[in-house]
Amino acid sequence: MSGRTAAFIGTVAAAMxxxxxxxxxxxxxxxxxxxxxxxxxxxVLAIDHSGVAIGILTEQDIARRVAFRVPPETPLSAVMTxxxxxxxxxxxxxxxVGRRRLKRLRHLAVLDEAGRPVGMLHRFETYAAASGRLLDxxxxxxxxxxxxxxxxxxxxxxxxxxxxxxxxxxAADVIGIVSEINLDIxxxxxxxxxxxxxxxxxxxxxxxxxGSLGRGESFLFPDQDNGLILAxxxxxxxxxxxxxxxxxxxxxxxxxAAAGFTLCRGGVMARNPLWRxxxxxxxxxxxxxxxxxxxxxxxxxxxAFDFRPAWGPAEPAAELRAHLSRALAERPAFLxxxxxxxxxxxxxxxxxxxxxxDEEGPGTRTDLKLRGLMPLVSSVRLLALKxxxxxxxxxARLxxxxxRGALAEADRGMLDSAFxxxxxxxxxxxxxxxxxxxxxxxxxxxxxxxxxDRSTLxxxxxxxxxxxxxxxxxxxGGLSG
Numbered sequence: 001m002s003g004r005t006a007a008f009i010g011t012v013a014a015a016m017x018x019x020x021x022x023x024x025x026x027x028x029x030x031x032x033x034x035x036x037x038x039x040x041x042x043x044v045l046a047i048d049h050s051g052v053a054i055g056i057l058t059e060q061d062i063a064r065r066v067a068f069r070v071p072p073e074t075p076l077s078a079v080m081t082x083x084x085x086x087x088x089x090x091x092x093x094x095x096x097v098g099r100r101r102l103k104r105l106r107h108l109a110v111l112d113e114a115g116r117p118v119g120m121l122h123r124f125e126t127y128a129a130a131s132g133r134l135l136d137x138x139x140x141x142x143x144x145x146x147x148x149x150x151x152x153x154x155x156x157x158x159x160x161x162x163x164x165x166x167x168x169x170x171a172a173d174v175i176g177i178v179s180e181i182n183l184d185i186x187x188x189x190x191x192x193x194x195x196x197x198x199x200x201x202x203x204x205x206x207x208x209x210x211g212s213l214g215r216g217e218s219f220l221f222p223d224q225d226n227g228l229i230l231a232x233x234x235x236x237x238x239x240x241x242x243x244x245x246x247x248x249x250x251x252x253x254x255x256x257a258a259a260g261f262t263l264c265r266g267g268v269m270a271r272n273p274l275w276r277x278x279x280x281x282x283x284x285x286x287x288x289x290x291x292x293x294x295x296x297x298x299x300x301x302x303x304a305f306d307f308r309p310a311w312g313p314a315e316p317a318a319e320l321r322a323h324l325s326r327a328l329a330e331r332p333a334f335l336x337x338x339x340x341x342x343x344x345x346x347x348x349x350x351x352x353x354x355x356x357x358d359e360e361g362p363g364t365r366t367d368l369k370l371r372g373l374m375p376l377v378s379s380v381r382l383l384a385l386k387x388x389x390x391x392x393x394x395x396a397r398l399x400x401x402x403x404r405g406a407l408a409e410a411d412r413g414m415l416d417s418a419f420x421x422x423x424x425x426x427x428x429x430x431x432x433x434x435x436x437x438x439x440x441x442x443x444x445x446x447x448x449x450x451x452x453d454r455s456t457l458x459x460x461x462x463x464x465x466x467x468x469x470x471x472x473x474x475x476x477g478g479l480s481g
Contacts, residue, residue: 012096013089016110016119022047023076025054030072032057043107045117046080052115055080058107086111089118092184096121153185154260158220158440162431171424172395179218182261183209183310186226189255190311193248202244203231206312210268214306215377216393217423219369220430220440223262224253225303227275229282229316249276268303279316283323290327290334298341301334302378305385306392318390325388335386339475342378347371347465353458355446368429369442372422376415376464379471383407386475394419415467418460425457 021035025046032044036059046055057080065079086109087096100108100121110119157178164174190207211225212218228249233241249270257263270276277285286304289297305324309317328335348356348371358367366372377394384397387406391397395416402412430440446454 010093011089012087012091012093012110012121013119015093016089016121019110019117019119020044022051022053022117024049025075025077025080027076028072029057029066029070029074029076029079032076033062033066042122043120044076045084045109046076046082047117050114050116053084053086053109053111053117055082056084056107056109057081060106084109084111086115087121088113092180094181095184148258151258151260153181154221157181158431158434161220161427165424165428165431170420171427172420174427175218175423176216176393178220179213179216182213182218182222185259185261186213186256187311189252189259193252193255196251197244197248199244201248202237202241203233204313205230205245206314206316207270207310208307208317209310210307211303212306213310214308214392217377219426220434221260221262224256224264225268226253226256226270226310227268227304227307228270228277229312229320230276230278231316232278232280245276246271266299266303268300279319282320286320286324287327290331293334293337295341297334298338301338302342302381305381308392321390325385328385329388332386335382336475339382339472342375342382343468343472345370345375345378345468347375347461347468349458349461349465355454355458359443363443364447365443365445367442368422368426368444372461372464373419373426375468376419376422379464379468380415382471382475411467414463418463421457421460 020041020043021032021039022045023032023035025048027046035044036042043056043058045053046057048054055077057076061079061081066074070079085099085103085105087099089110089112096108099105106122108121109117110121112118160181161174161178164177165171169177186207186209194201206229208214208227208229209225210227212222213225228245230241230245253263253269253271263269268275274285289301307317307320346356348358348366348368350356355364355366356371357364358371359365380394380397380401383389383401383406384391387401387404389397389400389404391400398407398412398416398419401407402409425444426442429442429444433440446457449457
């Protein structure tokens with residue numbers, strides 16, 4: 001990965017410079033200019049008695065407002081820019097770069113939770129992290145925190161994905177970056193939905209994301225798969241809690257839909273009571289699913305068991321993960337039933353080694369998500385659940401399984417490569433679809449690939465099919481051949 005793409009994988013803390021001189025707001029302008037000259041920096045911050053940043057004075061401000069205009073003893077508060085536009089050190093760097101560019105700022109203060117200065121981002125450093133066309137993409141990605149702005153961010157992801165692929169970033173890393181941006185949008189939608197409520201939340205809660213976003217493997221324009229873990233509460237507060245969370249969850253899902261995450265057709269969303277429960281209720285639900293093994297339980301497990309926290313305290317999600325591991329260990333028949341169900345995801349190769357025709361009408365394109373990615377993802381998930389692996393991404397699960405000796409290192413490498421290849425084919429196909437004015441889909445024109453690329457893809461699908469058969473046999477006792 002080149003330095004130009006570093007803005008998407010780091011935080012502000014990794015790129016910031018030390019904070020500039022900080023002076024009280026009643027300090028004289030002459031002292032501020034002298035402090036800038038002595039420190040050889042282009043700005044100073046004005047702070048209050050608690051050390052909180054309340055204004056900034058830059059070289060441009062001096063040229064526009066101070067030089068030959070006010071006497072040296074003028075207080076800093078009379079010429080500073082206020083309030084200070086700042087970011088947290090934990091902010092993703094791509095958002096900070098985009099925000100600085102959107103607001104046409106040369107300096108971006110880095111502030112702690114209390115608003116005290118801990119660093120500064122200058123234009124030079126942000127340009128070093130991202131330049132040219134990437135900066136334009138960053139600006140689009142860092143649109144304002146409105147539903148329209150979030151939708152613009154989602155729309156800009158296709159341009160980001162194409163840029164990163166052209167820059168040599170592996171497709172598997174690209175979808176990870178896209179997923180992080182999607183998580184950021186989810187968090188901001190939660191904040192906006194909370195701000196819209198007339199009363200504070202009656203209970204702490206955690207937003208869970210599931211499915212592809214839970215694995216950190218989002219392609220372009222995914223739908224919603226989310227839920228809420230509510231803190232446990234007395235039974236006599238159930239009506240009060242529901243009265244608050246029902247409209248909140250509706251609003252949250254609507255905001256995410258406006259941001260480009262379509263409503264889940266299966267109803268796997270926080271607005272559905274099945275996916276909005278207290279921690280105790282979630283545990284009971286998982287126990288019930290593993291005990292009954294109904295078709296609905298198997299379907300929900302395929303989606304829900306990739307959960308991870310996206311907003312709020314992470315501890316409830318970790319406790320739920322530990323409970324799931326215990327429930328599956330006590331009821332291994334559930335994983336056997338899940339293995340049999342997941343075997344329906346047949347790999348997209350014919351008996352003679354050709355690619356499957358999954359396109360209606362005269363076309364012959366292959367659905368590489370259904371016929372390639374899902375057989376691999378579901379088989380890896382099965383092994384990870386059996387071994388109690390906490391990671392949710394496919395690649396991290398493969399690495400964890402190999403580290404535990406549950407998967408040969410050679411197999412891990414082969415499956416990791418197969419995952420990366422299929423992800424690249426799918427992502428490039430979606431970008432080509434969008435460029436041609438079509439809806440981004442999962443049907444890949446394998447006939448348009450070079451002979452060498454078709455051969456490589458065929459080998460990858462064969463490896464996945466072999467792994468899927470072996471996994472199913474390990475859980476169900478069937479033949480692996």
